[in-house]
Amino acid sequence: MSVAKILEIAARVGRVTRRYPYQPPLLTPEFRGSIRVDPSRCWGCGACVRICPPNALTLKPSGKMVALEYFVGRCIFCGMCAEVCPAGAIEVTKEFELSATSIEDLRTRLVHRLTRCSVCGAPTWTEAELRAVVKASPITEEYAAICPEHRRERFAKAVALRLGAGE
Amino acid sequence: MSRVNVARALRAIRRSIWVFHLNSGSCNACDIEVLDALTPYFDVERFGAKLVASPRHADVILFTGPVTRESLPKVVRAVRAMPRPRLILALGSCAVGGGIWWxxxxxxGGFKKLEEILRESGIEVDRVVYVPGCPVRPEAIIxxxxxxxGAVEQKARGSEVAVPEG
Structure with missing residues (x-):
């Protein structure tokens, strides 16, 4: 190709370069970036943790708390967590400028408080999940606060009483 | 272990950064995005970045892939061949945290583990920037x-938020 022809094409096409840091990036409507978890809507149920293919979302229990940790450095931006979230708390944003000089800057934590079983005091579920379950189903808060083992015990006792067993 | 004045070295190479592309077993998506960043469309050469064929000529390694066992000795040799200061750009979720192959x-499983192996064999890495993305966008590479x-501010900050009461 002759230089004259190249110059002719260059004059016709003009500048194609995106001047990115000074110009907005080329984001299509389908682009998926990092996720954002809404702290006021998340239950801490762990549905996103179960579905996450690379284990970027993890639930880390520590004493009275359980933390939902999002490590963006392992996220593959599939958006499956947003799809399964029962509370609609996860939003897929268009954020892609995630670079960091330290790997700890890539971790975000959402700390949930755990409720305790009213019988044995063992940690059961998160406060937000308990509230959501009580709101959505006809069980009382007093019943919901008991751990599964003591619920079973209570149920067995109730059945035994009805069948005529003594105390 | 010798120490290198990274800030001074960065001032010296600021307008001509020679990059070497090192694939440690990635799926090729990040590699294609690296090529994309070098095309006239995104044009990383605006900042003086130029692809070179040998780590001995490179200022920065564009590191992709989760470091397969097969590639590990070659990766160590390539990083060892690099002159100080060793600057590394870990591209993609695989290179940062192991990605889907965690x-x-x-x-x-990613650059963090490789850094430990490099330190054990006496190879120091002066500065690393982790660039998440699957694959990384050319803009994210830039x-x-x-x-x-040091031309832009870091946006990502680790955070710890408690769920609100009530």
């Missing part, structure tokens, strides 16, 4: 490179 038997050179 617990596979045949990979060591952003990471500018962050490495």
């Amino acid at each position: 617990d596979t038997y045949s990979t060591i 952003y990471g490179l500018l962050l490495l050179l």
